[in-house]
């Protein structure tokens with residue numbers, strides 16, 4: 122009998138669960154070791170007093186990538202969760218107006234015309250170009266492992282090489298003059314973790330993901346995807362061990378031989394870490410680490426976040442499922458995240474109320490509220506600061522939506538830099554990994570395969586292709602293919 126080769130996977134976020142499924146399907150014996158009590162990593166769930174919160178991600182974009190993942194196993198997303206397209210997709214509050222993004226280009230064009238007459242013709246052209254980029258990026262580039270610069274060289278990219286050197290910010294400003302429309306079109310690339318003025322215009326494919334493909338919601342919340350992936354992994358034979366913090370990656374003669382936790386050694390033919398890359402390397406003796414502390418320190422990290430999970434004892438008015446509060450200075454907040462890291466003077470923030478469209482998320486006549494303030498990584502974090510900012514954003518929410526809310530809060534929990542570090546071993550408490558800038562794209566990112574230790578691999582939002590749930594699914598697939606090639 123031929124024995125299956127063993128893979129020990131560290132972490133159970135989207136990337137680890139994705140890799141676990143592909144590796145099990147390829148015939149490996151797969152064990153997942155997760156430090157926390159539940160799986161899902163940054164996408165875990167908080168359930169309290171009948172309210173359900175997604176702890177991290179809440180925007181379901183690029184439904185094609187989720188579908189493709191489950192299709193690879195002869196399944197569909199609908200085998201695991203019900204997906205609904207949100208209408209409207211979201212609402213943006215500015216200081217003097219509110220923009221509503223509908224669920225079709227026609228509705229969005231109408232809204233653009235209202236703000237800037239004549240802008241819808243530019244928008245249609247901009248989105249048509251973004252769609253071409255989406256097709257190239259998703260169908261021809263992103264499923265490549267980031268090993269060689271030539272992966273980026275195709276006839277299509279060669280014809281668009283200028284778009285890697287121009288920025289999304291410049292591109293948007295050329296075609297739109299109204300600051301509210303500019304902010305609306307710069308919003309999607311914030312998911313990539315850097316300032317729009319530092320993000321190549323080729324990434325306008327995020328605008329197609331937004332306006333062209335729409336915003337979706339898995340009934341019951343984003344955690345339904347994690348539950349689906351866990352169920353799939355287990356169907357494929359993956360063993361998942363929660364409450365297991367890995368303390369060391371064992372290396373002998375330059376080869377990964379397993380992991381160590383609680384003085385117990387677990388042998389494996391391959392080790393794959395889906396924990397934050399920086400932390401994963403600290404599990405190795407220094408001579409086996411590929412990247413120095415100064416390497417990490419010089420990288421552009423995606424922001425950290427101050428988060429609040431709030432149960433309200435009434436239904437709120439004038440809000441949608443997703444709400445962006447861009448009623449303060451966008452540029453200044455971005456500078457306070459990236460250029461001169463400090464707590465924001467007047468923060469932009471995001472709130473979702475999933476119970477607006479999904480009754481399973483809150484008790485009857487109640488609302489589930491998730492608040493997010495993006496902040497620079499590694500800022501000082503304490504209770505007093507968190508409270509100070511909650512006051513600021515709840516006051517703004519009350520004022521902009523014309524209602525009293527403070528006396529309707531049943532409970533409130535918060536999560537910030539210290540929690541990201543403590544709960545996920547996150548480098549500097551980053552929320553969503555290393556940004557996708559020109560110099561942090563594809564082969565220029567930390568690699569999926571260790572250059573120093575044989576049979577050691579990495580996956581997740583600090584490696585290829587980048588931050589976000591869809592890229593994490595792809596990262597797991599890419600690394601599983603590299604491991605399968607070694608079999």
Ligand SMILES: Cc1cc2nc3c(=O)[nH]c(=O)nc-3n(C[C@H](O)[C@H](O)[C@H](O)COP(=O)(O)OP(=O)(O)OC[C@H]3O[C@@H](n4cnc5c(N)ncnc54)[C@H](O)[C@@H]3O)c2cc1C
Nearest residue numbers: 132134135136156162163178179180367396581582589590
């Ligand atoms: C607040 C927030 C909002 C976001 N919003 C969105 C969104 O709306 N849409 C979107 O697409 N993306 C969003 N993202 C990004 C998305 O959630 C992440 O890109 C994705 O979940 C990362 O998955 P991962 O597998 O790379 O890492 P993680 O989810 O961080 O998984 C790593 C796992 O490794 C575990 N671990 C760490 N050290 C050890 C150890 N020593 N031993 C064992 N286990 C260990 C951790 O506990 C964790 O479970 C958001 C992220 C955050 C935090």
